[in-house]
Amino acid sequence: MDRKLKVATTSLAGCFGCHMSFLDIDERLLDLIQLIEFDRSPLTDIKHCGPCDLGIIEGGVCNAENVHVLREFRRNCKILIALGACAINGGLPAQRNQLDLRDILEEVYQTEPGLTHGGIPNDPELPLPLNKVHPIHEVVKIDYFLPGCPPPADAIWKFLTDLLAGRTPHLGHGLLHYD
Amino acid sequence: MSFKLETAVYPEKLKRVAIEPVSRVEGHGKVTILLDENDQVHQVRLHIVEFRGFEKFIQGRPYWEVPVMVQRLCGICPVSHHLAASKALDMIIGAKLTPTAEKLRRLMHAGQMLQSHALHFFHLSSPDLMFGFGSDAAQRNVVGIISAFPEVAKKGVLLRKYGQEVIRHTAGKRVHGTGSVPGGVNKSLTVDERDQLLKDIYQMVAWSREAVQIIRGLFEKNLEEYNAFGRFPANSMSLVRADGAMDLYHGGLRARDAAGKVIFDHHNYEHYWEVISEDVKPWSYMKFPFMKAFGPDDGWYRVGPLARVSNCDFIPTPLADKAREEFLAFDAGRAAGATLGYHWARMIEMLHAAETIKDLLHDEDILGTDLMAKGERVQRGVGVIEAPRGTLIHHYRVNEDDQVIRANLIVSTTHNNQPMNEAIRQVAKQYLNGKKLTEGLLNHIEVAIRCFDPCLSCATHALGQMPLEVSLIDAKGGCLDRMVKNQQAASLTD
Ligand code: SF4
Numbered sequence: 001m002d003r004k005l006k007v008a009t010t011s012l013a014g015c016f017g018c019h020m021s022f023l024d025i026d027e028r029l030l031d032l033i034q035l036i037e038f039d040r041s042p043l044t045d046i047k048h049c050g051p052c053d054l055g056i057i058e059g060g061v062c063n064a065e066n067v068h069v070l071r072e073f074r075r076n077c078k079i080l081i082a083l084g085a086c087a088i089n090g091g092l093p094a095q096r097n098q099l100d101l102r103d104i105l106e107e108v109y110q111t112e113p114g115l116t117h118g119g120i121p122n123d124p125e126l127p128l129p130l131n132k133v134h135p136i137h138e139v140v141k142i143d144y145f146l147p148g149c150p151p152p153a154d155a156i157w158k159f160l161t162d163l164l165a166g167r168t169p170h171l172g173h174g175l176l177h178y179d
Numbered sequence: 180m181s182f183k184l185e186t187a188v189y190p191e192k193l194k195r196v197a198i199e200p201v202s203r204v205e206g207h208g209k210v211t212i213l214l215d216e217n218d219q220v221h222q223v224r225l226h227i228v229e230f231r232g233f234e235k236f237i238q239g240r241p242y243w244e245v246p247v248m249v250q251r252l253c254g255i256c257p258v259s260h261h262l263a264a265s266k267a268l269d270m271i272i273g274a275k276l277t278p279t280a281e282k283l284r285r286l287m288h289a290g291q292m293l294q295s296h297a298l299h300f301f302h303l304s305s306p307d308l309m310f311g312f313g314s315d316a317a318q319r320n321v322v323g324i325i326s327a328f329p330e331v332a333k334k335g336v337l338l339r340k341y342g343q344e345v346i347r348h349t350a351g352k353r354v355h356g357t358g359s360v361p362g363g364v365n366k367s368l369t370v371d372e373r374d375q376l377l378k379d380i381y382q383m384v385a386w387s388r389e390a391v392q393i394i395r396g397l398f399e400k401n402l403e404e405y406n407a408f409g410r411f412p413a414n415s416m417s418l419v420r421a422d423g424a425m426d427l428y429h430g431g432l433r434a435r436d437a438a439g440k441v442i443f444d445h446h447n448y449e450h451y452w453e454v455i456s457e458d459v460k461p462w463s464y465m466k467f468p469f470m471k472a473f474g475p476d477d478g479w480y481r482v483g484p485l486a487r488v489s490n491c492d493f494i495p496t497p498l499a500d501k502a503r504e505e506f507l508a509f510d511a512g513r514a515a516g517a518t519l520g521y522h523w524a525r526m527i528e529m530l531h532a533a534e535t536i537k538d539l540l541h542d543e544d545i546l547g548t549d550l551m552a553k554g555e556r557v558q559r560g561v562g563v564i565e566a567p568r569g570t571l572i573h574h575y576r577v578n579e580d581d582q583v584i585r586a587n588l589i590v591s592t593t594h595n596n597q598p599m600n601e602a603i604r605q606v607a608k609q610y611l612n613g614k615k616l617t618e619g620l621l622n623h624i625e626v627a628i629r630c631f632d633p634c635l636s637c638a639t640h641a642l643g644q645m646p647l648e649v650s651l652i653d654a655k656g657g658c659l660d661r662m663v664k665n666q667q668a669a670s671l672t673d
Contacts, residue, residue: 017253
């Protein structure tokens with residue numbers, strides 16, 4: 001390949017564990033950066049996504065800002081992948097979907113006994129939360145789904161190396177699991 | 180109450196600059212700065228913009244699910260949540276851990292400390308320190324470090340890998356393992372696994388010592404700037420062992436004021452609320468804890484490596500203890516009060532973690548198979564641990580049907596909320612006032628935040644009210660979700 005593959009990554013409503021699993025490729029990272037170049041990512045100081053070959057999304061969408069970032073990624077990335085349980089089906093943050101926002105707010109910011117001055121944060125600088133946490137494929141089209149919480153480092157490695165070699169990514173036995 | 184530069188008098192007349200998202204940290208945060216026409220800074224805030232709602236949705240779940248669920252708040256330090264929850268639940272089932280179980284948990288925790296501190300220093304913060312705070316943004320990241328300092332980068336990657344392997348051998352998985360359970364652990368360490376870890380541990384200790392020298396060298400080279408950068412006096416709090424030693428897994432709470440005077444000592448953490456309370460501010464989902472004795476204005480405190488290293492009387496492993504003495508004595512003690520001193524203290528703790536792993540691997544209990552304990556069941560449990568980023572408090576109530584009925588978490592980064600805001604306000608005054616704001620200057624603000632190694636997604640487990648209306652439209656144009664203006668406002672008054 002003549003030029004490096006441009007890759008952007010972000011964490012929406014996720015825990016960063018999927019990014020950690022990416023870094024769990026360990027010293028293979030040293031080789032990988034010969035082949036790819038990072039655009040917007042928690043690892044760089046690029047704050048907005050430019051045109052990219054690949055976008056990797058961790059986490060579902062839980063607020064307006066997540067939706068905005070997700071759309072920015074879709075606009076700019078030729079291939080978009082949902083990395084991990086949260087991106088694919090909402091994961092742990094979606095456990096709140098069965099509850100009413102009002103109750104959660106009150107409990108955490110108002111009635112919690114340890115508080116001195118309660119009050120629900122409402123500054124315009126804080127993004128609007130959605131009533132429910134959504135998987136990202138409900139908002140934009142997703143090209144690949146990598147399951148796991150987090151997906152194993154070897155699965156991420158296999159996916160990337162397949163893509164870099166021009167093969168259709170294929171996770172063999174042992175790399176596809178959901179825990 | 181209000182702090183200097185927290186709230187401008189006429190915000191509507193000022194121009195707004197935002198750093199969004201704060202990068203090379205874990206989680207979601209942004210900084211807003213309000214300036215007047217002469218570029219004088221009037222307001223600086225670190226906003227935590229995400230929520231989880233964990234305390235609420237954990238209610239009704241069987242208690243044994245908690246240690247595996249709660250760690251999914253944070254993928255960088257999952258072991259901390261895993262263990263803090265397990266400790267709280269040990270108390271609920273009345274278990275006194277077997278020596279092997281406690282040592283395996285301590286091993287897992289030391290692995291976590293090693294990997295998290297290595298990640299933070301080498302992958303996230305070293306670009307600022309090694310290239311300069313205002314250096315070229317295109318190079319200022321881990322890839323730049325790998326290209327410019329390949330040997331340093333490689334050691335960083337391998338230190339982190341080693342810590343992750345310790346976690347895998349004790350918890351079953353590198354991220355979100357299942358090793359710790361209420362009453363003990365569910366997996367013993369095999370001779371093979373122990374020997375694999377033993378093989379590399381001396382190298383890890385040696386590299387951790389080098390890391391301490393790297394940050395010391397940076398302090399020596401930039402003495403004045405490092406000492407003054409974002410500096411402010413603060414109280415501090417951490418767990419210490421009964422004899423005053425640093426203990427990251429268990430102990431009593433000790434707090435000191437800015438002059439080093441002890442405020443409380445060996446406070447039983449089961450009653451943490453006797454000494455700590457929390458405040459809420461409308462502009463952040465992260466709460467503001469403070470010591471009750473001093474109130475919200477004066478009672479805030481820092482936690483984490485800098486607080487722990489200066490708070491304890493000694494570190495119970497020899498190399499780290501010596502490194503601690505050198506740190507505290509450096510430049511007549513000034514580095515130990517510097518915000519950038521966090522990095523140095525963090526590397527001392529990484530060395531301590533490596534030494535702890537070495538000692539535990541040589542302990543014969545570590546291969547034991549007596550893993551579980553039981554006792555008399557009670558309803559309430561508190562678990563506190565020193566996570567990589569500071570004191571982590573988990574508190575649960577469980578009913579007779581084994582369901583969680585109440586949960587309260589005070590996570591490490593939350594304690595550092597006011598200190599982080601204080602640090603960025605100092606930096607704004609020192610570097611930004613009256614200047615044309617460039618990317619490099621703005622990065623100084625992020626450098627101050629990164630000192631604390633914040634874990635912003637841990638710190639936000641609840642959600643707030645938004646004064647807007649938004650519809651979420653799906654890929655085909657249908658309305659998927661909708662949030663109506665001031666929907667929760669009613670709940671405040673009814
Ligand atoms: S899928 Fe698992 S590891 Fe990934 S962000 Fe979600 S909780 Fe974290």
